Amino acid sequence: MAGNAEAMVLASFVADALALGAHWIYDTRQIDTRFGRVTGFLKPLPPTYHATKSRGDLTHYGDQTLVLLRSVSERGGFDEQHFSRCWREFFMAYSGYFDGATKQTLKNLEAGKTGAAAASTSEDLAGAARIAPLVYCYRNEPDRLADHARRQTALTHNSPEVLASAEFFSRVACRVLQGVRPAVAMEQVATETALGEPVKGWIGAGLASASEDTRSTVRRFGQMCEITAALPATVHLIAKYEDRLEEGLIENVMAGGDSAGRGLLAGLVLGAWGGRSAIPERWCSELAAAQEITRLLEQIPSGGNA
Numbered sequence: 001m002a003g004n005a006e007a008m009v010l011a012s013f014v015a016d017a018l019a020l021g022a023h024w025i026y027d028t029r030q031i032d033t034r035f036g037r038v039t040g041f042l043k044p045l046p047p048t049y050h051a052t053k054s055r056g057d058l059t060h061y062g063d064q065t066l067v068l069l070r071s072v073s074e075r076g077g078f079d080e081q082h083f084s085r086c087w088r089e090f091f092m093a094y095s096g097y098f099d100g101a102t103k104q105t106l107k108n109l110e111a112g113k114t115g116a117a118a119a120s121t122s123e124d125l126a127g128a129a130r131i132a133p134l135v136y137c138y139r140n141e142p143d144r145l146a147d148h149a150r151r152q153t154a155l156t157h158n159s160p161e162v163l164a165s166a167e168f169f170s171r172v173a174c175r176v177l178q179g180v181r182p183a184v185a186m187e188q189v190a191t192e193t194a195l196g197e198p199v200k201g202w203i204g205a206g207l208a209s210a211s212e213d214t215r216s217t218v219r220r221f222g223q224m225c226e227i228t229a230a231l232p233a234t235v236h237l238i239a240k241y242e243d244r245l246e247e248g249l250i251e252n253v254m255a256g257g258d259s260a261g262r263g264l265l266a267g268l269v270l271g272a273w274g275g276r277s278a279i280p281e282r283w284c285s286e287l288a289a290a291q292e293i294t295r296l297l298e299q300i301p302s303g304g305n306a
Contacts, residue, residue, distance in 0.1 A: 003275055003276060004177055004271070004272055004273070004274075004275045004276075005135075005136050005139055005177055005272070006136070006276070006294075006297055007271045007272070007274070007275045007276040007278070007279060008132060008135065008136065008173060008177070008268055008269075008271040008272035009069070009132045009133065009135075009136050009268075009271070009293065009297060010271060010276070010279060010284060010287075010290070010293060010294075011245060011249075011267035011268065011270060011271025011272075011274075011278070011279050012065065012132040012263075012264050012265070012267040012268040012271065013058065013062055013065065013066075013132070013264075013267070013287060013289065013290075013293060014249070014267060014279060014283040014284065014287055015249045015252070015260075015263030015264055015266060015267030016058050016059055016061055016062035016065070016260050016263055016264050016267070017041055017056060017057065017058055017059075017062060017283070017287055017288075018038065018040075018041060018249055018250070018253055018263065018283065019059065019252070019253050019259035019260040019263045020041065020042065020044060020050060020053055020057060020058070020059050020260070021035060021038065021041070021042025021043060021044050021045070021055075022034075022035055022038055022042065022253050022254075022256070022259065023044070023048075023049065023050060023059055023258070023259055023260050024049055024257065024258065025256055025257075026223050026256050026257050027256065028215060028219075028254065028255065028256045031253075031254060031256055032254075037250065037254065038250060038253045038254060039250055040282060040283070040286070041055045041056045041283070041286050041287075042055060043055040049097045050096065050097055052095045052096055053096065054288070055286070056286045056287055056288040057288050058288075058289060059096075059097075059260040060094075060096045060097045060098070060099065060102070061126050061129055061130070061260050061261060061264060062260065062264065062289075063090070063094075063096060064087065064090075064130050065129070065130040065132060065133065065264065066289055066292075066293070067083070067086050067087055067090050068083055068087075068130050068133045068134070068152060069132075069133040069293065069296050069297075070086065070296060071083040071086045072133045072134065072136075072137050072296075072300055073133075073296040073297075073299045073300050076300070076301060077137055077138075077300075077301075078134055078137065078138075078148040078151070078152065080115070080151055080152070080155070083152060083155070084114075084115070084118075084155050087155065087156070088106065088109055091106060099124070099126070100120065100122060101119075101120040101122035101124055101126070101127060101156050101157055102120075102156065104120035104121075104122070105118055105119055105120050105155070105156045108120075115154075115155065116151075116154040116155065116158050118155070119154055119155055119156050119157060119158035120156060120157060120158070121157075121158060121159055122156075122157045122159060122162070123157075123159045123161060123162060123226050123227050123228070124157060124162070124225040124226060124227070124230070124258075124261065125162065125165060125225065125226070125227045125230035125231055125234065125258075125261050125262070125265070126157070126225060126230075126258070126260075126261040126264075127153045127156055127157025127159070127162045127166070128149070128153050128157070128162050128163070128165040128166035128169060128265070129261050129264035129265050130152065130153075130264070131149045131152065131153075131166055131169060131170050131173075131268070132264070132268050133300070134148050134149055134152060134170065135149075135170055135173045135174065135268065135272075136297060136300060137300050137301070139173070139174055139177050142170070142171055142174040142175075145170045145171075145174060146167040146170050146171055149166040149167055149169075149170040150163045150166050150167055152166070153166040159227070160196065161196065161198055161199055161227050161231075162227055164195040164196055164199045165195075165199060165227060165231055167193065167195065168186075168189055168190070168193065168195055168199065168203065169265050169268065169269065171189045171193060172185045172186050172189050172269055173268055173269055173272050175188065175189065176269055176272040176273045177272045181242060181273070182238045182239065182242045182269050182270065182272075182273050183207065183210065183238070183239040183242060185269075186203060186206075186207060186235060186238065186239065187207065190203045190204065190207075198228075199227075199231070202227070202228065202231040202232045202235070203231065203232070203235050205221070205232040205235075206221075206231065206232035206233065206234065206235025206236045206238075206239065207235055207236075207239050209221075209232070209236045209239075209240075210236060210239035210240045211240070212236070212240075214236065214237065214240065214251040214252075214254075214255055215251075215254065215255050215256075217233070217236050218233045218236070218255035218256070218257070219255070219256075221233045221236070222257075223255065223256050223257020223258065224257055224258060225257075225258040225261055229257075230258055230261055230262055233255070233262055234261075234262045234265050234266055237251070237252050237262060237266040237270075238265075238266050238269045238270060241266075241270060242270070242273060243273075243274065245267075245270040245271065245273075245274045245278040245279060246278070246279075246280055248266060248270055249263060249266065249267060249270070252266055
């Protein structure tokens with residue numbers, strides 16, 4: 001399912017770009033009033049954390065995913081030191097938003113720390129959300145993928161639960177690419193993988209909520225970045241909208257809060273299942289980085305050798 005693998009990466013990026021305009025607006029009534037139903041890319045309007053961004057751009061999460069994709073493409077696989085160096089160099093000239101995990105990691109790197117020792121202790125799910133390039137590269141090697149997903153996450157977010165979430169979504173995406181329905185894949189991976197009880201509990205809560213209204217469910221779990229809220233909310237989105245990628249990614253934005261972090265992972269799995277036909281063409285054509293993403297994917301062998 002090579003076509004679905006490419007769609008998986010593209011859907012992760014478009015989900016992030018779709019969230020840009022309303023990102024981190026927690027009052028859903030404001031989203032309704034200011035934007036209506038968000039069905040397309042928007043330029044962030046003041047007040048916003050993304051004042052330097054334009055319509056079709058990525059959030060700082062998506063930008064980091066693109067840095068990882070460039071590194072994987074250049075090295076033919078995951079090279080931890082190369083990605084860490086590229087990540088640091090990218091932020092040296094960045095004009096976008098710096099979140100707490102990024103600031104702390106950069107400070108630690110400046111102090112001479114390296115690898116996971118330089119990472120923040122942030123519990124934001126966003127640290128695990130960058131993994132689409134790794135899944136694409138190592139989709140036929142799930143154990144190797146899981147290790148790389150954890151390692152890339154640990155460079156900036158060295159929280160045990162966030163690391164476990166990176167492994168969880170990487171293994172789920174692999175199974176979905178093999179033809180396993182997303183909800184079934186999540187149940188299987190949660191049962192078979194040593195993720196820890198807190199993480200398994202959050203996954204179970206998300207799966208159990210699949211029939212519920214998305215806005216109220218995300219509000220109940222919490223709209224914030226932290227894994228305690230973002231993980232079950234992301235699982236909810238994937239389970240509820242298995243065959244409705246477009247609706248799922250729109251409802252993610254309409255639910256408010258950290259829609260970009262949730263979206264990167266929901267898009268990853270829904271894209272792996274639905275393929276390119278599930279992604280609206282207007283999103284693909286209006287994504288600013290679309291051509292670069294396609295070019296970089298063409299340069300990555302499945303089963304990277306780094």
